[in-house]
Amino acid sequence: xxxxxxxxxxxxxxLGSFAEVNVRTYVRHNDAPGVWFFxxxxxxxxxxxxxxxxxxxxxxxxxxxxxxxxDTLTTVVRSALA
Numbered sequence: 001x002x003x004x005x006x007x008x009x010x011x012x013x014x015l016g017s018f019a020e021v022n023v024r025t026y027v028r029h030n031d032a033p034g035v036w037f038f039x040x041x042x043x044x045x046x047x048x049x050x051x052x053x054x055x056x057x058x059x060x061x062x063x064x065x066x067x068x069x070x071d072t073l074t075t076v077v078r079s080a081l082a
Contacts, residue, residue, distance in 0.1 A: 004047070018044040019064040021077050041077045 004011060011017070023038040040059045042048050048061040063078040 018042050018047060019066055021064050021075055039077075041079075045080075 004017070019042065021039070021041045025036050025038070027034050027036045037058055040051070040057055041062055041064050042051075042059055043062065043064040045061045048059040051057045051059040060079060062080045063076070065076050067074045067076075
């Protein structure tokens with residue numbers, strides 16, 4: 001996530017950019033489309049807490065990193081509670 005802020009406002013310093021990993025699938029229920037998140041992991045506590053409390057999304061806080069070497073992207077997620 002990059003440069004996240006309030007609608008029509010500037011990005012929030014430090015908290016507005018962070019690594020995020022989500023594992024999701026697209027579903028249909030009663031013929032209505034939706035998204036089911038298996039996990040949403042971020043490396044900033046405040047955005048995780050805000051998303052959990054305001055949007056009821058299952059965000060988890062931990063260490064998340066991405067590293068690209070050539071055509072390979074490696075992502076590592078470690079829970080802050082482990």
